Amino acid sequence: MAPKRPPLNALACLLSSSALALCLSASALAQSPAKARPASPAKAPAYSYAQSAAAMAFATDLAERRNLDPAWVRQQIGAAQRIPTVIRLMQPAPSGVPKNWAAYRARFIEPVRLRAGQRFWEANRETLARAETEFGVPASLIVGVIGVETLYGQHTGNFRVIDALTTLAFDFPASHPRAAARTEFFRSELEQFLSLTERTATDPLTYLGSYAGAMGWPQFMPSSWVKYAIDFDADGKVDLFNSQADVIGSVANYFKAFGWQPGMPTHYPVRFDPNQSREDFETLLAPDILPSFGVQSFTAKGAVLEGSALQHPGQLALVELQNAGAPSSYIAGTENFYVVTRYNWSSYYALAVIELGEAVKALVGER
Template sequence: MNVFALLTSSVLALCLSASALAQSPARSRPATPAKAPAFNYAQSPAAMAFATDLAERRNLDPTWVRAQIGSAQRIHTVIRLMQPAPSGVPKNWAAYRARFIEPVRLRAGQRFWEANRETLARAEAEYGVPASLIVGVIGVETLYGQHTGNFRVIDTLATLAFDFPASHPRAATRTEFFRSELEQFLSLTERTGTDPATYLGSYAGAMGWPQFMPSSWVKYAIDFDADGRVDLFNSQADVIGSVANYFKAFGWTPGMPTHHPVRFAPNQSREDLDTLLAPDILPSFGVESFTAKGAVLEGAALQHTGKFALVELENAGAASTYIAGTENFYVVTRYNWSSYYALAVIELGEAIKALVGER
């Protein structure tokens, strides 16, 4: 999962089936920090107390748990990257979009789709999730496996569990989140008989081609190639099936568009616009109430039987871009709680779909 999601909301919760067995973590060499970490977490009383409690609650070997957490190193880069973004920086949808809908990613996505055409079709048939959405997510997250992260997951999760920056406005809830993810990670690796030290991921602990946090791996990752294990680092079939399973679990409705064009009546009031924007990306308005407040819909949008959200994407001082997001658009934001991310994923997938000639 894209790490931006971790800064804006809690991500995915979870439980691997016994048949998942062992995963195969990335085998590339971890990035060498510019400076050696100040210490490892064997020196932290809070970390060692957490390890003892975790082992008791999860019925794990306390010596093993303490050794794993104790060997984790504090990574100052991770702490720095989790600092709150500077205030006052304008959002820019056009610039954000250009980062992802670009020639390198489009070509890589086309190759990925063509190499996995049958698997994508099977995932779409079984889960009802469009191949274009699956391809879009994997492209935005890791450029089809090219950028899965070089931080040791045990280091990042321990750092954020015990040294999350106190200056962050949500430091307390983020700390609890990462402690839960550390617990999920150690439980997962112990259950599958893999070495926690060999897993590499993002600066927030997200892993594999789809960038699943440990809790998401446990609950949503599946063995789509039926080889007896879940592998989000090396099995493209498992990656495809797991992304599809994730969206289905969050309520994807087959056949429903993610969004529709919207414009505004010339006499629309600022008050009505503010009312439409107040729920943010949460679909809250039926067609009648949506249009009564000055939003103009056309064609298929007028036949939508669910709710709409008026989604605003700012353009750094220029006129904002607006769409009418459906319940399926909201589902896409469950992967990353950002309308900018969701629309980039959707548009990348649709652009690649056109390249491969899918209807």
């Protein structure tokens, strides 16, 4: 389960920086005193979590609970560096910025991603078919997720996972409305990550991922890797960086674990009867993406369905997708749409995944 990219060579970076500083010093000395430029202020050294009493206490506790070598755990967490960019990216979004489904969709349903998706599907046709058969999850959904997450492995992240997770575990922005809960989440993910790398005898300092610590083509957090990642190519290891078969099988396994129902649509077209009361409309919107209404109660409150949607056997949700200043778009989301949102708790994300997968499916000529 080797990471996709080799670790940064710290010694090489140090030597490179020293050589550059030496050249700049020589250049400054060659100038006359009157023309010499003022020295730039020294860059502050990176903050290492070996300096954090809270991080070191956590490391000791983790080692005891997980029966790991305390010195090893302290060494790994102590080697993590605080990344200001990670903290900044976790800041709450500015209030008042309107959501825009049309713009969001256009980021993912576009020619580059569609062509990459077509290549991925054609290269993995048999594996996708096997995953669909074994797990009941459509190949189009698997392809859509991988395309939205990392453009089929092209953008898996450049942050050291140990740095990202430790930064968010001990320096999560206090201004975030869920700071306490998110801090606990990232401490749990850091624990899962170190336990995973210890079990698989891999170096935690070599893993690269997103600013939140998500890894590989499907961007699994460590806990998801532990629970849902599988060895779908049967080579004796799970590798979400280099094995496309493991990526495909793991995404399918994830959705099955969250209750995917084979054969059920993810959503239906819907419109709202303009003669119905605003109160009924607000009642339908209140549960957001959680399916809460049977077809009879859904339509009784003014939602207009047609065709097969009228025979849907389960619950539905009226899902609103805002379009900035333009009228919102709406769909009737099923239990399967809600399952897709368990990958990323966003209706915009879920519908982009679904529509990208369907668009790629049309390109490869699948029925």
